Amino acid sequence: MFRLNLKIALRNLWKYKGYTAINIVGLSIGLASCLLIFIFLKFQLSFDKSEEKKDRIYRVVSSWIYPEEEFFTSGVPVPLAPAMRNDFSEFEKVAAVRQGGGILKVKNEGGNADLKLKQDIFYVEPQFFEIFKIEWLSGKPEQALSQPNMVTLSEKTAAKYFGNWKNAIGKSIRYNNKADYKVTGVFKDFPENSSFPFEVVFSYASFAEKDSKAWGWVTNRSECYVLLKEGLTPADLEKPLKQFITKYYVEKSPAQEKHYFQPLSEVHHDSRFGNYRYKTMPYKELIGLSVIGLFLLITACINFINLATAQAISRSKEVGIRKVMGSRRKQLIWQFLSETALITVISLGFACVLTELAIPKMESLMEANVSFHLFSEPVVFIFMLILIVVVSFLAGLYPALVMSGFSPALAIKNKISSANAGGLGLRKVLVVAQFAITAILIIATLVVVRQMGYMREKSLGFDTKAVSIVNIPGDSLSRLKYEGLRERLMQQPGVRQISFASAPPVSTDNMTSSFRYDHRADDEKIQLNLKKADEHYLKTFNLPLIAGRGLSKSDTLKEFVVNEQLLKSLGVKSPADAIGKTMSLGGKDRTIVGVVKDFNNLTFKSAISPIAIYSDKKDYNTMAVKIDTKEMVLIMKAVETEWNATFPDHVYEAQFLDENILNFYRTEQVMGVLFKVFAGVVIFISFIGLFGLVSFIAAQKTREIAIRKVLGASTLELVKMLNRSFLWMVLIANLVAWPLAYIFVSKWLNGFVYRIEISIWPFMIAMVLSVVITLVTVSLRSLKAASTNPIDALKYE
Numbered sequence: 001m002f003r004l005n006l007k008i009a010l011r012n013l014w015k016y017k018g019y020t021a022i023n024i025v026g027l028s029i030g031l032a033s034c035l036l037i038f039i040f041l042k043f044q045l046s047f048d049k050s051e052e053k054k055d056r057i058y059r060v061v062s063s064w065i066y067p068e069e070e071f072f073t074s075g076v077p078v079p080l081a082p083a084m085r086n087d088f089s090e091f092e093k094v095a096a097v098r099q100g101g102g103i104l105k106v107k108n109e110g111g112n113a114d115l116k117l118k119q120d121i122f123y124v125e126p127q128f129f130e131i132f133k134i135e136w137l138s139g140k141p142e143q144a145l146s147q148p149n150m151v152t153l154s155e156k157t158a159a160k161y162f163g164n165w166k167n168a169i170g171k172s173i174r175y176n177n178k179a180d181y182k183v184t185g186v187f188k189d190f191p192e193n194s195s196f197p198f199e200v201v202f203s204y205a206s207f208a209e210k211d212s213k214a215w216g217w218v219t220n221r222s223e224c225y226v227l228l229k230e231g232l233t234p235a236d237l238e239k240p241l242k243q244f245i246t247k248y249y250v251e252k253s254p255a256q257e258k259h260y261f262q263p264l265s266e267v268h269h270d271s272r273f274g275n276y277r278y279k280t281m282p283y284k285e286l287i288g289l290s291v292i293g294l295f296l297l298i299t300a301c302i303n304f305i306n307l308a309t310a311q312a313i314s315r316s317k318e319v320g321i322r323k324v325m326g327s328r329r330k331q332l333i334w335q336f337l338s339e340t341a342l343i344t345v346i347s348l349g350f351a352c353v354l355t356e357l358a359i360p361k362m363e364s365l366m367e368a369n370v371s372f373h374l375f376s377e378p379v380v381f382i383f384m385l386i387l388i389v390v391v392s393f394l395a396g397l398y399p400a401l402v403m404s405g406f407s408p409a410l411a412i413k414n415k416i417s418s419a420n421a422g423g424l425g426l427r428k429v430l431v432v433a434q435f436a437i438t439a440i441l442i443i444a445t446l447v448v449v450r451q452m453g454y455m456r457e458k459s460l461g462f463d464t465k466a467v468s469i470v471n472i473p474g475d476s477l478s479r480l481k482y483e484g485l486r487e488r489l490m491q492q493p494g495v496r497q498i499s500f501a502s503a504p505p506v507s508t509d510n511m512t513s514s515f516r517y518d519h520r521a522d523d524e525k526i527q528l529n530l531k532k533a534d535e536h537y538l539k540t541f542n543l544p545l546i547a548g549r550g551l552s553k554s555d556t557l558k559e560f561v562v563n564e565q566l567l568k569s570l571g572v573k574s575p576a577d578a579i580g581k582t583m584s585l586g587g588k589d590r591t592i593v594g595v596v597k598d599f600n601n602l603t604f605k606s607a608i609s610p611i612a613i614y615s616d617k618k619d620y621n622t623m624a625v626k627i628d629t630k631e632m633v634l635i636m637k638a639v640e641t642e643w644n645a646t647f648p649d650h651v652y653e654a655q656f657l658d659e660n661i662l663n664f665y666r667t668e669q670v671m672g673v674l675f676k677v678f679a680g681v682v683i684f685i686s687f688i689g690l691f692g693l694v695s696f697i698a699a700q701k702t703r704e705i706a707i708r709k710v711l712g713a714s715t716l717e718l719v720k721m722l723n724r725s726f727l728w729m730v731l732i733a734n735l736v737a738w739p740l741a742y743i744f745v746s747k748w749l750n751g752f753v754y755r756i757e758i759s760i761w762p763f764m765i766a767m768v769l770s771v772v773i774t775l776v777t778v779s780l781r782s783l784k785a786a787s788t789n790p791i792d793a794l795k796y797e
Helices: 002-015 017-045 080-087 155-162 234-248 283-312 316-324 329-366 378-404 408-412 424-457 482-490 564-570 629-646 657-663 666-700 702-710 715-749 761-786 790-794
Strands: 057-065 070-073 091-106 115-124 136-138 150-154 172-175 179-187 200-203 222-228 256-263 467-471 495-501 511-513 528-532 545-548 559-563 582-585 588-596 611-614 622-627 654-656
Touching: 017 283, 017 329, 017 378, 017 666, 080 091, 080 222, 080 234, 091 155, 150 155, 155 179, 234 256, 283 378, 283 424, 283 666, 283 715, 329 378, 329 666, 424 666, 424 715, 424 761, 467 629, 467 657, 482 495, 482 622, 482 629, 559 564, 564 588, 564 611, 582 611, 622 629, 629 654, 654 657, 657 666, 666 715, 666 761, 702 715, 715 761
Parallel strands: 115 200, 150 179, 528 611, 559 588
Antiparallel strands: 057 070, 057 222, 057 256, 091 115, 091 172, 091 222, 136 179, 150 200, 172 179, 467 622, 467 654, 495 622, 511 528, 545 588, 559 611, 582 588
16 A cells, blocks of 8 residues: 555656645755754754753852842852852852963974963863763873862863873973973863863862952852752752851942852853853744744745645546545545655755755854764654654645545536635635745844844944954063053054053953942942053043043053943033042042043943943053054054064964954854844745745636636736735735734844834835735746636637
């Protein structure tokens, strides 16, 4: 029976080659898109899932609650980890991690040049590797990370530094030209879907500030992970956590300090806190992509149904004869379902090829090593089987029920009407749904593209063009060379200005602090964002002063320049009123000498912070070089040459500020590209479905068209007649889509403090675009039907 059904299915597919080709093309593209979305979702949802104890691992995160807002950070005070280890009996293990970075030098024993690299490093307590199970190729963490000046490497890094990981053991690595660290262990590379990009791990005992008691100082470079004892839940930690906060946060503060235990499963998905990879993918983005995948599947199935029912009339005699010969309805249903399944399997084969071709593009887009393995990964294989079953039944069941229900007498006499062939009304509902999905995606894509364009073009309040951010070493010897380097570079004709600072105006590297204004009794109830910079900072970034003057030359904290937002938060009405007032930071009073116009110091997802700029040379780690755009390439080469001559023991590293800023919106960029691609796919599939429905109606109206032509109707009038009903469907679909699209884009835009206003234009463009494509598609098909010779349709009547 199976062989017979297969043989009949193949014959029918070959007989109706045009419909078969359209179905396979539509389904192949739809299924390939679904596979790509599944691979993307699978990768994003797999982060940190391979950990054996993942359900008991938590990250301690922090927040400060002020009267008007709450600040979040993944960082914790340095003394928190040992205090929790001592105070919480509920924890099996507690481990502190501190991120750092600098120059690593490896002596080459083969006579070649020594290896010199700028590298992120991590100070890690041995307990971390008891919480997270990573295979060690050599050494054990409890010994390899037990003493100062010990370093362990990932397998890939050890091979890069020493040729082979086995050669690394016992060798020395010099860090920042200060101390030598002995390689005491090598561990397997952390997987790509891990939140920990650990390649060079120093013993936590080597961290100079490990014994700090500063509970009020927090940076996102310091994190703490805990392993909960078996049988306990986060609810069991609420009471001891309150006692812990009361015990250690004894200093009076305008903010309420809080800590949370964040499950490991949320580290990659909670953008409030971030992680060491500086990449997060919120669940709402993944849900949005899942919805698009569902839309793709629905449109592909609707497309198939419309094409299948369009064939129903032409296959009515076949059904009638088979029923007369004794075929039961159940057998006919299975026959039609097997045809659908065969098309789905063939389409899936083409979809796998398309997916393989698209994978490299996805890897480039995601900046990750995503692999597509058909048989080595059972989950993908199972998903493909589910796709075959679901698509076969969704797309094939309704046409199978319709065609198997034909009356043999009517079918043989060729008297099957549109009502018998599945109902034109239902097909219209399906096409309206298809058009509505298409309109929603067109609107959403237009809004996403506009918002991304707005973020690229909106002024941040300072000059971002042609500003190169060059990393500089911060040791005491290097600091003596800053001014000499600046003077030599300023002599280059294309260099406009140079400034040394802790960070550019907009940066992910932000420090905050409490402060006191104008000798008030208590600290202010806001957190102050700190920018450390020299006297050239305002000119380099073109930050406009609205009152007072800029910073005078100084190596240490001497005076402040503040922004408008700070004065608004303090209730100071006029910028001039703040000039000459004092501000206390770290117990030291300094004078406010200038007020700058507000500028964005974070992404457009966050409001402008109260900011204070002051000088502190020991914390400068970047050099901003403002360059003439006409001389950009030559000047950058000259900067690199001069930099290397000044700091020969360090590694030159530079990036343009506007490129840095775009990287802040990497998640939105990825989602924007995916939206555009998959929206285009849905549009393509939808209008293949439209072609199917036009073909069905044209086949139904063959004799009507012929009679109208005999009675004098022109081809143009016949085309108008066929177009009219479809235009109504387009308009109805857009009316259905508009409120749904508005809700979706409104929620997405709510994630941005600075955002575009939703206008009528994306909705109108979606309607006009769908109308134009409908007119073109329907007109081309109906023109062919209207141009046929009426004798061919009427000669048998």
